[in-house]
Amino acid sequence: MLHPFATHVGVRRLVTAAVAAPSVHNTQPWRFRLDEDASVMDLRADLDRGLPVIDPRGRALHLSCGAALFNLRLAIRVTGHRPVVTAFPDAAGEPALLASVRAVDAAMPSPGEAELYATIPHRRTNRRPFGAKRVPQVVRDELVTAAREEGAALSLPGPQTTAYLLGLIAAADAQLAADPAYRAELARWTPDRARGDGIPWYAFGPRPTGRGLPLRDFGLGAPDAGREADDFDARPQLAVLLTRGDGPPDWLRAGQALQRVLLTAARRGVSASPLSQLLDARAAGPAEPRPYGHIQAVIRLGYGRLVPGTPRRPFPEVLERV
Incomplete structure (x- = not known):
């Protein structure tokens, strides 16, 4: 099966899924980098998008990037590959490098994984009132x-x-x-x-x-x-x-x-x-x-009414190729 990092279309699909994640104030504080032989995708914190007043330690920034990392893992998984994540591969030298991700051959995803992936474009943060129905x-x-x-x-x-x-x-x-x-x-x-x-x-x-x-x-x-x-x-x-x-x-x-x-x-x-x-x-x-x-x-x-999604940064702004 074609490696998910092998083509522009495949990489764009992965990054599009990743950046659909929620982030604090929708700051989208992430960047992705594909290495020169297209074998590793790095997730980096975009520190210029930090919030020094409410997030001086970077806790919310890391949560935001973690949400994007989960979407990236899921997008890799549905290609019939398994994401292999190394968190903080160079914590001392490059603290903004949060994770390096490889994709290795694996079985096809389970129905549950496929359904979660299909839900990515439809997840919304809903700031409107909810109805009286309780979550079972x-x-x-x-x-x-x-x-x-x-x-x-x-x-x-x-x-x-x-x-x-x-x-x-x-x-x-x-x-x-x-x-x-x-x-x-x-x-x-x-x-x-x-x-x-x-x-x-x-x-x-x-x-x-x-x-x-x-x-x-x-x-x-x-x-x-x-x-x-x-x-x-x-x-x-x-x-x-x-x-x-x-x-x-x-x-x-x-x-x-x-x-x-x-x-x-x-x-x-x-x-x-x-x-x-x-x-x-x-x-x-x-x-x-x-x-x-x-x-x-x-x-x-x-349970609330459907709400529109919030905007996302253009694909070329968040992906860097070595």
Whole structure:
């Protein structure tokens, strides 16, 4: 079977799948490089696309790149090859080099792998209100398994823990909104003109009223004329992604786990959006030992209307050939 790196069309298909991954503020902080003999594809962090206010340690950047890495692995897998990933192959010399990926012959993908790959173009971050229907236990169990397969854990908190988390997120959201540096950083990634990155106005969702779910308001500083407001659901279903450690390898692993969870959810018709303010407000703090793991993502789950996708950078901007 033709090697997935052998042709321009094959490489473009892989990179197109990879860059469909979600990223913090849709910054798309990744670059790919194919070596001269087309045997290795490197994933590099695009550090110029970092967010120094909410992500000074690069945690969210690594999660974003991890999500792209999972999509790349899946795209290789459906060609009848197995991705062989070396994470941080030169951690001391090139810390921005996050992974090197080879593709070796393997059996054809399972139906589940093929379905996850087919879901990549349809996964969306949904910042609109969700309906009252609850995510059934069988799907919740599948999401837990998806995280575990990538070396992470997914906790599904009950009502009391959910209320506690929402209180912390609301306080963090208020803290961030009062910070001029945060508002300026957010404004850089919420463009009022068409471009290939950032969160466009149509993806903001309704303006949160502050009486319900503490969803991030991407419209801070933008005129609210014509933009609807909503309380959202005060009792959302949350999922919390955790890892044992809290360093770059854990963040890259968490990004892959997050994307497997999000694709599994989308495959089952479940909408999802992040509630990241708590992590953003604590981003500059040191990683403290935690007996139950380090939170890497808080996700809102439910059933919502279809929403459009956000833009992506052109293929030539993200791929480099040696």
